[in-house]
Amino acid sequence: MVNYFYNFVLYTNGFSSMNYQTFPPQAALTSLIKCYWTLEVPADMPAEKQRIVPDGCIEMAFILGDDIKRFTTETDFILQPRAMVLGQTTAPFYIQPAGYVNNAGNDLQPMLDRVQQQGGQVIVPKQ
Secondary structure (H helix, E strand, O other): OOOOOOEEEEEEOOEEEEEEEEEOOOHHHOOOEEEEEEEEEOOOOOOOOEEEOOOOOOEEEEEOOOOEEEEOOOOOEEEOOOEEEEOOOOOOEEEEEOOOEEEEEEEEOOOOOOOEEEOOEEEOOOO
């Protein structure tokens, strides 16, 4: 398996406006953890809705900055919990920061190759 890790910094008008970084796990954890990540966006950046697309990973995320809205309809939203485990999402959803973004988390390895779904039940094969 090949893992790609990167540091993505978006510059607007010569100023850093978003800093997203990924980090590899220790060798002993690579079968479980795909990567660790951090995201930081200054509060003075425009807070637009962002579409989150499923990637097949279960994710642990921690909100260390201001709140983040998760939209349940076009206009209704809930505030994301400060610490959460997100399951394997099956459809895109929208979020919007409410100020300073400072998040950290990790993506677990996709489970699709280790889990079979039959009749709506998740079956984990014996190893």
